[in-house]
Amino acid sequence: MNYAILRTAKLKTMGNIGGSLAHNYRTIETPNTDPNLTPKNDHSVATPEAVKQAIKDQLPEKRRSDAVLCIEYLITASPEWEGWGTSKEDEFFERASLWLSDKHGAENIAGVSIHRDISTPHLVAYVVPIDQKGKLNCKDFLGGRVKLNQMQTNFANTVADLGLTRGKEGSKAKHTNIKEYYHDINHARDFNIKTVSPKPEMFESKTRYGEKVTAAVIEQIEPTVKAANSILMDYEKARVDRSVAEASYNTLKKRVEPYLVAIEGLNPEEITRVNDTMQLESRKIAVERVKDKKAMEVSKYSQIDFKSNSVDK
Template identity: 30%
Template sequence: MSYAVIHMQKVKGNGVTGMQIHNQREKESDTNTDIKKDRSHLNYDLENETPIDYHEKIKAMIDQRVDQSQRKVRKDAVKVASFMITSDKAFFDRIGEREEKRFFETARDFIGEKYGKENIAYAMVHKDEKTPHMHLGLVPITKDNRLSAKDFFGKKQQLHQLQDDFHTHMKENGFDLERGVSSDKKHLETAKFKLQTVQEKTKELEENLKRIEQIDEFDKKYKEGRFTNRVTMDREDFEAFKGVAKAGIVTLEQNKLLEAKLDDLKASNTFEVQNLQRSLKQAENERNKVMDTNLKLSRENNSLKQRNKKLYMENQLLSGTLINIKEFCKERIKNFDILVGYWKAHVLGRLEKATGKDLSHINLNLSDDDEREGFQKQKELQNEKEREKKQVENEFELE
């Protein structure tokens, strides 16, 4: 029997980039050898027709719907509840492509009905790994416009109810599946639960080995005599042999079920291991980026300090030179200050014309009344020319 598998993981802002890279196959994976690159084009997103920027979409959903007037969203808040939804390979092989897509659409609709379809950011189906599965991202926004994963998944009972409700929903929609086994059984961490599962399987195998040893005993006992077309044995041995034979048939069927369950466990384990590996790699990448950025900014800061010091010295030199030139010209050129004011106004006018902007706010450092007089006369002259130009244009339009 196949199982309805649904796992949920809370993801903060610093984990979103890793999910996007993995889900949309933006980089080649060094850790997941199950990915078949030649099948990646078969992957599809039930919510988005083209690849998206996870950060941008999640931020837009929060900005548009979360009330931040009283309290801003914390930087370390859970931004996404990441679901992994699947079954085992045998189940998908059995139902075919069309029903497979309906399986994921039905699962997507279940999340939408239970937690709000407007909260779903993406629903990426992967068909390029051994077992088809869907990564669905839910932004946990409550009905009263708060970002709160705790409201949805803060209690253990809520996660148990999720397993029950998901199984019921899939059964009601025609998918013959067993309820997924919860990996957070009481007093068991995930790793301990998996260890317990392995121990249970080991015990079954040991019992099967005992039966095989019984058969070996029978074989050894009756090989000591001469072989004929018939084998004669005691009634007690015959009854024991029958029991072993029946148990062997049952064991074969059990092995088939165990193989199906093993596929389910592999799909679940692969997802969890990949998430841990992605988170670790992402943390290392983020740390390296921050260190590189800090080093780069430090170098740029030192460079700017040197340039600023050099510019300051050049400015002091130019200021002193201009003062000397101005004093020299005052002594030899009549109305020199008026001419300086005139040219400052002229240059300012040309700049305004070239840029199309009003630059009257610029400090021209008019040093005395003569400069201000020359500046004002030139501005008046420019204004007069502008008025004459407009008058000519208006007359031309009237004609």
């Protein structure tokens, strides 16, 4: 079963926001990303500084000192979802963006990014939590388990026809926040999978309990699966890089081999003489090329003039 995944983080200071943006825009070292794919990441706002300024512009002057200034959303789907790399992927991220706009108002979304340089693509959004009264009010959106459950269900329904569902509602499995999500990806290298099954409720049918256990186990092993996918991607990249390096080495070896043969057994002074001779010959060849090019141009123009005169006659 493939799941729609929605995580949130509360950013209370500009320092928190700046750190998150540095990770988001890859201005700091980011584990488990492929630098060759980073240019394929999409950002609705060009720079992290511009996102930070957009957040500041939306913040009311009067607010509590401990208020949440920004909600960071991370939206993705199960790594096994067949929609990755197809038109469904674009549709998924487009719907996620529209869902955020409907929930918070487009004016309160400071920036949206889509990362494709990691094993499973995901969307990151920075939202200033302004409520309907115009107040900075994160609690209105993320306050309490009921609202969080409703949010998960609402988003899952938005992308259900793309072949995605939400995690088991009412599951006792702990939901990870964004920080834990990235930590799990970066540190689940030993693949020591441990799961905790939920306890059966009184009079609960075997079928329902089985579904609950399945959902709980999937949610608990998801970070390890992501880490495994990331390692496979890293391995494949290393294999390709090695192949390219070997090809470059072989090409370079063929080019310098005649020179190495020529200086074999010579002392430093003799090698210097060989180098000087090579440079002199190189300059001669360059001069000859220029002369040949000019001669070809003169010949070309002469032929054009000859044809022109022939036509006139």
